[in-house]
Amino acid sequence: MADSIRNLFIKNKRYKHLKKYWKRLQNKTSDINYDRRYWCPSFKDYLTQSEIINRLLSYHPELRQGYDCYQSSPRVLDYSENSTVQKERIEAFQELLSLDLTDFIEQHSKPIKNIKRKLFCS
Template structure:
């Protein structure tokens, strides 16, 4: 929704990964950020990015709640939050939420069981490389 030459657009393009990170793990180290022409922490940059759009802020907070419940393995809270918010979120989120609900048994297995296919995926990656 922002013009490609605007400060907001460039900041979101540059720091989009901060929005995907767990908010509890953001660094408090202060560095000079040429884009903002000041010394900022990652938390302060994230706050600036979220100030650009109320919709972005609301979806970010929802994402952080879902991420927290997933990491803490609170499947009841995780799925109740999805069911509660599915009608009010952006259509892209609705698609993701519908997929979570459709594959609920698989998501529950991922949350509850201690198994991971990370080593297998790493091996596949090595073979491809």
């Protein structure tokens, strides 16, 4: 995926946007600011963090797929004092791990397999 994105966007504004704002894609959805707008010179507009993320994800479908998978894992791994909520999160995480990865991009299948191995073999 990295090579295809690099070849697709090199010397392009989209590539520069990804290079500049890639850390925003790693934020949890609960930490994203949906209200405060600030000036983004590369977009030449006032944008919220969520709008920046949506623009970045619109550049490539594999990026959206990887982002969705990445965002679903922290949500189910957050600890909760409520045992019912914690059980639901564990079930959701096991469901996430049991997804068929054949159509998923190769770069994400290896980390998920490692997570499965560490959680269920230890």
